[in-house]
Amino acid sequence: xxxxxxxxxxxxxxxxxxxxxxxxxRFPGCRMPVHRCDIDHNHDHARGGKTRIxxxxxxxxxxxxxxxxxxxxxxxxxxxxxxxxxxxxxxPLGRTYTDRPTHRxxxx
Numbered sequence: 001x002x003x004x005x006x007x008x009x010x011x012x013x014x015x016x017x018x019x020x021x022x023x024x025x026r027f028p029g030c031r032m033p034v035h036r037c038d039i040d041h042n043h044d045h046a047r048g049g050k051t052r053i054x055x056x057x058x059x060x061x062x063x064x065x066x067x068x069x070x071x072x073x074x075x076x077x078x079x080x081x082x083x084x085x086x087x088x089x090x091x092p093l094g095r096t097y098t099d100r101p102t103h104r105x106x107x108x
Contacts, residue, residue, distance in 0.1 A: 001013050006051070008051060018034075018057070019058070023102055025059050026059060028097040028098075032060035034058045038059055038064050040056065042055050042056070042080065042081045047069075073092065078090045084100075084101070
């Protein structure tokens with residue numbers, strides 16, 4: 001499987017892997033199914049973030065916008081993803097939340 005591409009848009013194989021891995025919005029506690037989510041770069045593509053599996057995750061529209069650079073620092077969340085797909089979220093209040101991908105097999 002291709003794990004990285006030079007384009008902004010992930011390949012179909014990458015999208016399929018992400019659907020199977022994520023299954024829902026990756027914001028802590030959100031269970032919006034992937035078919036109603038956007039695939040987002042955790043490290044913003046416009047700021048040098050690569051289009052690769054360990055920098056992409058499904059986020060629902062509401063949680064996707066919480067981490068955009070145009071949101072003020074008092075309201076913006078940040079996310080950092082590890083190679084295994086674990087995402088560590090940092091709230092504007094300084095709290096940290098961890099979202100781990102599911103470990104069960106799913107075919108999509």
